[in-house]
Amino acid sequence: xxxPLAVKAAxxxxxxxxxxxxxxxxxxxxxxLYLVVQSSGLKSWALRYRFDRKTRKLTLGAVADHDAPxxxxxxxxxxxxxxxxxxxxxxxxxxxxxxxxxxxxxxxTALAAQRAADGVEPHAEEFLRLYARPNTRPRTYQQTEDVLxxxxxxxxxxxxxxxxxxxxxxxxxxxxxxxxxxxxxxxTLGVLGRWFSWLVGRDVVAVSPCLGVERPSRDIPRExxxxxxxxxxxxxxxxxxxxxxxxxxxxLLTGCRRAEAAAMRWSELDEAQRLWSLPGERVKNGIxxxxxxxxxxxxxxxxxxxxxxxxxxxxxxxxxxPIGGFSRxxxxxxxxxxxxxxxxxxxxxxxxCGLQRLNVRVEVIERCLNHVSGAxxxxxxxxxxxxxxEARREALTAWARHIEQLVSGETTSNVTHIRARG
Numbered sequence: 001x002x003x004p005l006a007v008k009a010a011x012x013x014x015x016x017x018x019x020x021x022x023x024x025x026x027x028x029x030x031x032x033l034y035l036v037v038q039s040s041g042l043k044s045w046a047l048r049y050r051f052d053r054k055t056r057k058l059t060l061g062a063v064a065d066h067d068a069p070x071x072x073x074x075x076x077x078x079x080x081x082x083x084x085x086x087x088x089x090x091x092x093x094x095x096x097x098x099x100x101x102x103x104x105x106x107x108x109t110a111l112a113a114q115r116a117a118d119g120v121e122p123h124a125e126e127f128l129r130l131y132a133r134p135n136t137r138p139r140t141y142q143q144t145e146d147v148l149x150x151x152x153x154x155x156x157x158x159x160x161x162x163x164x165x166x167x168x169x170x171x172x173x174x175x176x177x178x179x180x181x182x183x184x185x186x187x188t189l190g191v192l193g194r195w196f197s198w199l200v201g202r203d204v205v206a207v208s209p210c211l212g213v214e215r216p217s218r219d220i221p222r223e224x225x226x227x228x229x230x231x232x233x234x235x236x237x238x239x240x241x242x243x244x245x246x247x248x249x250x251x252l253l254t255g256c257r258r259a260e261a262a263a264m265r266w267s268e269l270d271e272a273q274r275l276w277s278l279p280g281e282r283v284k285n286g287i288x289x290x291x292x293x294x295x296x297x298x299x300x301x302x303x304x305x306x307x308x309x310x311x312x313x314x315x316x317x318x319x320x321x322p323i324g325g326f327s328r329x330x331x332x333x334x335x336x337x338x339x340x341x342x343x344x345x346x347x348x349x350x351x352x353c354g355l356q357r358l359n360v361r362v363e364v365i366e367r368c369l370n371h372v373s374g375a376x377x378x379x380x381x382x383x384x385x386x387x388x389x390e391a392r393r394e395a396l397t398a399w400a401r402h403i404e405q406l407v408s409g410e411t412t413s414n415v416t417h418i419r420a421r422g
Contacts, residue, residue, distance in 0.1 A: 001029040004077050007063060012037045030081045032088070035063070045080040047087050051096045058087055058098045118160045118204060124148045127195050137284065139259045147191040151176060151184075161199060166209045173216050182217035189215060226350045228406050230339055235407050237336040244329040246300050247314045251344060253297040253400050255351030255369055257284060258344050263322040264313040266306060274298045289370040292393035294400035351399060358402065360395040368392050 002025060013023040020039040024046075027033040034046045043063035049056055060083045061073035075083060087097040132144045155172055156164065169192060176185040189210065196208035226234060231252070238245030250261050260278055268277050276291040283289050293301065301313055310319025323329075326344065348369070355365045367388045 002027040002035060002077060007035055007043070007077055008065075010035055010037050010043065012039045012041065027077075027081070030084050033080060033084045045075055045083070047084045047097075049088065049091055049097075051091055051098075056096065056098050058101065060084065060087070118162060120156045120159055120161055120164070121153060123161050123199060123204065124153060124195070127198055131194075131198050137259075143187065144191050144194075147188050148195070151180075151188055152192065161196075161205055164196075164209050166211070166213060169209050169213050173213070177216050185216035189213060224342060224346045224349065225353045226339070226342065226346060230342075231350065231403060232406050233337045234339065235403065237333055240336060241329070241333050243304070243314055243316060243323055244333065246304060247323055248333070248344065248347065249300055250297060250314075251347035252351060252403065253294060253300075254291050254396065255348045255355075256291060257348065258326070260289075262314060262324070262326075264301075265311055266313060266319075267311075269301065269313075276301075283370060285370065287370060290389060291368075292389060292396055294393075294397040296400040296404055297396070354399050354402065355395055358395070358398050360398075361391075364388055364391045364395050368395060 006025075010025055011023070012020045015021050022039055023037045025035040025037070027035065032048045034048065036044045036046050038044075043065075045060040045063060047058045047060055049058070060080055061075045064074040064076045064079070090097045090100065128141075128145055128148065132141050136144065152172070155175070156168070169189070173185045173189060176188055193208065193210040196205065196210050199205045200208055234252070235249065238248050241248075247261060250256070250264075251258065254261070254276075260282060263282065264276065268279075269275070270277065274293045274295075276293055278289045278291070280286045280288045304313050305318075306313075307318045312319050312322040314323040315321060316323060330344065352365055352369055355368060356362075360368075
């Protein structure tokens with residue numbers, strides 16, 4: 001009968017040639033239990049038993065060595081006898097313990113493979129490819145991609161979507177609040193919410209870890225507009241910033257959105273009418289929008305270099321791609337002027353506010369901004385399809401003239417009052 005000392009002292013045997021070979025030592029204290037010693041000296045426990053009229057073998061685990069770090073499946077002599085008794089009980093119940101062990105191992109391997117496939121990286125890529133790109137506007141897709149690639153994946157890389165709990169989401173948002181502010185944390189929570197809701201819908205996870213997570217702060221709509229002094233300072237600074245400066249001036253003159261103006265195409269421009277026509281797929285609300293360009297705005301567009309094969313008006317690579325790098329370019333512009341907490345979208349609000357100060361009718365302003373709310377919400381928006389093109393041309397021309405007068409010093413705070421025709 002084996003004893004703990006005998007187990008420790010057991011060594012491999014030698015064959016007729018004197019070479020070390022594998023040896024088995026039966027334990028008479030537990031029928032069928034063997035101590036197996038490999039030629040290398042490694043020791044393990046095995047159980048031999050009969051099942052379905054055949055002799056089977058079940059490896060129980062390594063031998064626990066008190067002088068070496070314990071393995072996860074290492075067994076002492078007492079532990080090996082207990083494991084053997086458990087296996088024999090399964091045999092008595094008509095269950096093959098060796099087959100059960102193989103099935104458990106196969107299931108574990110399959111589960112590990114499934115968890116590896118459920119990593120945050122591949123699921124983030126699928127979300128971007130299958131949902132975000134085909135179902136959101138280009139600008140929204142870009143923001144979603146930036147949040148996932150720059151803020152989420154670097155923190156959760158190597159983990160699975162099943163590992164992500166509510167506390168992980170909260171910890172990530174807390175870090176973003178400290179590094180980038182609450183507004184970016186709010187954006188990140190919005191992206192995570194859409195992503196995990198999509199995963200729930202695809203039966204990848206059962207519950208979104210974003211449920212119950214409070215927004216880091218309440219988003220307050222921006223109301224910032226530039227006053228006359230700031231308009232003059234911005235306009236003059238733009239004159240030193242090349243293509244980006246011209247682009248910002250167009251934002252101020254037309255009230256268009258950043259993405260719309262940045263991707264202005266030569267093919268969208270009608271020189272005879274000095275009209276810029278945006279197709280529905282290029283605007284936020286999906287409604288085609290025509291922008292009458294005041295002489296000042298057309299002069300800026302016409303001054304941009306146009307090469308053979310050029311597509312985009314505002315470009316840094318000969319018209320092949322639209323202008324980008326807004327944050328970097330804006331920092332350079334900010335270095336020339338001192339405007340408190342302003343952003344590019346403020347130019348759109350400034351244009352709308354300026355038109356209002358010029359006594360332009362509300363419905364004309366909304367047409368200039370391509371809004372379908374306010375005066376044109378509901379039934380009114382459904383039936384009143386008058387584009388008011390000439391009224392908008394007169395309004396935007398008056399606004400451009402007002403800016404020109406401000407910059408030239410011909411007027412200060414006074415405005416030119418007009419009454420745009422319907």
